[in-house]
Amino acid sequence: xxxxxxxxxxxxxxxxxxxxxxxxxxxxxxxxxxxxxxxxxxxxxxxxxxxxxxxxxxxxxxxxxxxxxxxxxxxxxxxxxxxxxxxxxxxxxxxxxxxxxxxxxxxxxxxxxxxxxxxxxxxxxxxxxxxxxxxxxxxxxxxxxxxxxxxxxxxxxxxxxxxxxxxxxxxxxxxxxxxxxxxxxxxxxxxxxxxxxxxxxxxxxxxxxxxxxxxxxxxxxxxxxxxxxxxxxxxxxxxxxxxxxxxxxxxxx
Amino acid sequence: xxxxxxxxxxxxxxxxxxxxxxxxxxxxxxxxxxxxxxxxxxxxxxxxxxxxxxxxxxxxxxxxxxxxxxxxxxxxxxxxxxxxxxxxxxxxxxxxxxxxxxxxxxxxxxxxxxxxxxxxxxxxxxxxxxxxxxxxxxxxxxxxxxxxxxxxxxxxxxxxxxxxxxxxxxxxxxxxxxxxxxxxxxxxxxxxxxxxxxxxxxxxxxxxxxxxxxxxxxxxxxxxxxxxxxxxxxxxxxxxxxxxxxxxxxxxxxxxxxxxxxxxxxxxxxxxxxxxxxxxxxxxxxxxxxxxxxxxxxxxxxxxxxxxxxxxxxxxxxxxxxxxxxxxxxxxxxxxxxxxxxxxxxxxxxxxxxxxxxxxxxxxxxxxxxxxxxxxxxxxxxxxxxxx
Numbered sequence: 001x002x003x004x005x006x007x008x009x010x011x012x013x014x015x016x017x018x019x020x021x022x023x024x025x026x027x028x029x030x031x032x033x034x035x036x037x038x039x040x041x042x043x044x045x046x047x048x049x050x051x052x053x054x055x056x057x058x059x060x061x062x063x064x065x066x067x068x069x070x071x072x073x074x075x076x077x078x079x080x081x082x083x084x085x086x087x088x089x090x091x092x093x094x095x096x097x098x099x100x101x102x103x104x105x106x107x108x109x110x111x112x113x114x115x116x117x118x119x120x121x122x123x124x125x126x127x128x129x130x131x132x133x134x135x136x137x138x139x140x141x142x143x144x145x146x147x148x149x150x151x152x153x154x155x156x157x158x159x160x161x162x163x164x165x166x167x168x169x170x171x172x173x174x175x176x177x178x179x180x181x182x183x184x185x186x187x188x189x190x191x192x193x194x195x196x197x198x199x200x201x202x203x204x205x206x207x208x209x210x211x212x213x214x215x216x217x218x219x220x221x222x223x224x225x226x227x228x229x230x231x232x233x234x235x236x237x238x239x240x241x242x243x244x245x246x247x248x249x250x251x252x253x
Numbered sequence: 254x255x256x257x258x259x260x261x262x263x264x265x266x267x268x269x270x271x272x273x274x275x276x277x278x279x280x281x282x283x284x285x286x287x288x289x290x291x292x293x294x295x296x297x298x299x300x301x302x303x304x305x306x307x308x309x310x311x312x313x314x315x316x317x318x319x320x321x322x323x324x325x326x327x328x329x330x331x332x333x334x335x336x337x338x339x340x341x342x343x344x345x346x347x348x349x350x351x352x353x354x355x356x357x358x359x360x361x362x363x364x365x366x367x368x369x370x371x372x373x374x375x376x377x378x379x380x381x382x383x384x385x386x387x388x389x390x391x392x393x394x395x396x397x398x399x400x401x402x403x404x405x406x407x408x409x410x411x412x413x414x415x416x417x418x419x420x421x422x423x424x425x426x427x428x429x430x431x432x433x434x435x436x437x438x439x440x441x442x443x444x445x446x447x448x449x450x451x452x453x454x455x456x457x458x459x460x461x462x463x464x465x466x467x468x469x470x471x472x473x474x475x476x477x478x479x480x481x482x483x484x485x486x487x488x489x490x491x492x493x494x495x496x497x498x499x500x501x502x503x504x505x506x507x508x509x510x511x512x513x514x515x516x517x518x519x520x521x522x523x524x525x526x527x528x529x530x531x532x533x534x535x536x537x538x539x540x541x542x543x544x545x546x547x548x549x550x551x552x553x554x555x556x557x558x559x560x561x562x563x564x565x566x567x568x569x570x571x572x573x574x575x576x577x578x579x580x581x582x583x584x585x586x587x588x589x590x591x592x593x594x595x596x597x598x599x600x601x602x603x604x605x606x607x608x609x610x611x612x613x614x615x616x617x618x619x620x621x622x623x624x625x626x627x628x629x630x631x632x633x634x635x636x637x638x639x640x641x
Contacts, residue, residue, distance in 0.1 A: 067442060095361075235330055
């Protein structure tokens with residue numbers, strides 16, 4: 001199943017160290033003002049969001065069957081077997097279909113650059129390759145974010161819910177949403193109260209377009225035969241009419 | 254001294270054209286110098302705006318007359334429509350070239366527009382769109398090429414073109430079918446964002462049928478303009494029978510739309526007092542009112558009324574595409590979008606460019622029937638009959 005991040009909102013204290021570590025890892029500026037922005041953007045690839053006394057954290061969910069990977073016309077986005085969804089900027093043409101399609105509204109664009117790139121969390125791919133945890137989970141002082149095998153983290157999440165049924169709302173966000181994600185979220189309240197989309201289908205979104213795209217070969221084959229057939233019939237009619245006309249002319253003579 | 258500077262003498266429309274082109278050029282400079290952020294009101298929440306919603310979605314749709322008429326004339330062998338075929342093919346070709354031009358503005362890295370040729374992802378609708386645009390533009394260029402060959406009297410290439418015309422037309426019809434519908438498929442992936450008045454699993458079918466409708470409407474629209482600009486007689490009975498087909502198609506389209514709304518249980522949404530409801534109403538009204546008129550023979554035979562109906566259908570089509578790409582996406586994206594002046598300026602300049610190229614092509618190339626007929630008889634038919 002690959003690597004995953006388990007983010008437990010009940011343990012998050014909103015210290016924003018994850019934001020700082022993420023910015024440092026990407027070489028992005030980070031200060032008070034950026035800390036206060038609380039939304040994902042081209043210069044903020046993870047963000048803590050305040051909901052009254054609770055905190056939640058947004059980042060790329062690294063779907064198991066990612067919408068962005070399926071929609072990218074040049075395969076610039078890839079789901080690695082390790083877990084992270086990574087982006088190859090040398091392929092990207094900048095159509096921004098990934099941004100339109102992402103069910104979590106994660107990918108951001110470098111709007112102000114002349115040669116812009118898509119920006120999103122890549123789950124610290126090179127750190128994962130080296131067997132290290134992500135920068136955000138490594139720095140997290142309360143263990144709200146932890147990196148590990150997805151199977152093990154699901155078991156851990158279930159254990160936490162079972163141990164304190166009053167402390168958690170009984171739902172692992174990301175277990176089934178859009179076919180499952182590699183970021184799993186636990187909360188004390190229904191997830192929509194923390195500003196997350198709870199109405200996502202459990203089937204992966206790429207199925208929606210694949211149903212139609214897989215018809216393309218049939219349309220081409222059937223269409224060609226059909227159009228060729230119609231052409232043959234309509235022109236045959238003319239030919240027959242012309243030859244009958246010629247016969248009549250002959251008989252007259 | 255008599256050295257006073259004088260403005261060149263231009264007609265009102267030439268002034269408008271000059272102004273639109275200058276504004277467009279300046280907007281193009283802004284796009285180049287300050288990037289998408291400086292030239293558009295797009296954002297991370299709303300990444301597709303006017304350039305996709307109008308220039309691409311509508312541009313491709315408005316070029317639909319090309320494959321519709323090519324199929325009617327060549328596949329269904331209804332020869333009486335031949336006199337207006339060339340003008341429609343030219344419009345379709347120009348439409349596609351201008352769509353590509355608009356894409357160059359919209360893509361973040363326009364110089365990589367060729368990437369889908371070598372970097373494949375067959376699971377992506379956008380990949381299908383890219384291939385359809387490229388292949389169909391090539392097909393349209395080949396379909397229009399005989400006009401240029403005729404103009405310069407090149408006999409050999411004309412014969413080659415005649416030999417491949419059937420496969421070309423079939424390829425064109427299939428590519429268009431795929432392409433028109435795939436623009437609708439683009440939005441299948443956003444059930445969570447697109448307003449239920451427009452999101453439907455049948456989006457590809459709706460996009461295809463509405464493209465057929467606007468193909469007919471555009472053909473009527475162009476014929477009217479060409480007849481005025483070049484003093485040609487309007488092919489009245491031809492356009493009237495086309496208008497009847499248009500009315501039936503529109504009725505089928507609207508019927509499907511409402512059946513779909515009913516089956517998805519989305520009809521109660523029409524009682525909500527929201528912007529989406531009103532813009533949906535506008536879209537439907539612009540398509541429904543022409544239907545009511547076009548079923549009367551008197552209206553169909555009246556050029557001005559027919560023209561008005563065609564314009565209404567075109568506006569209805571444009572509002573549908575903008576509703577899908579902008580109106581219907583705003584609430585789901587949690588933001589609102591109004592295009593910046595630069596986006597509008599580029600769009601207007603592209604439209605103006607289209608009109609200008611069509612006009613000069615119509616002036617210098619044998620596009621209309623009167624010029625086409627003798628060439629066909631003198632060079633084409635006898636040769637083909639005797640050798641075949």
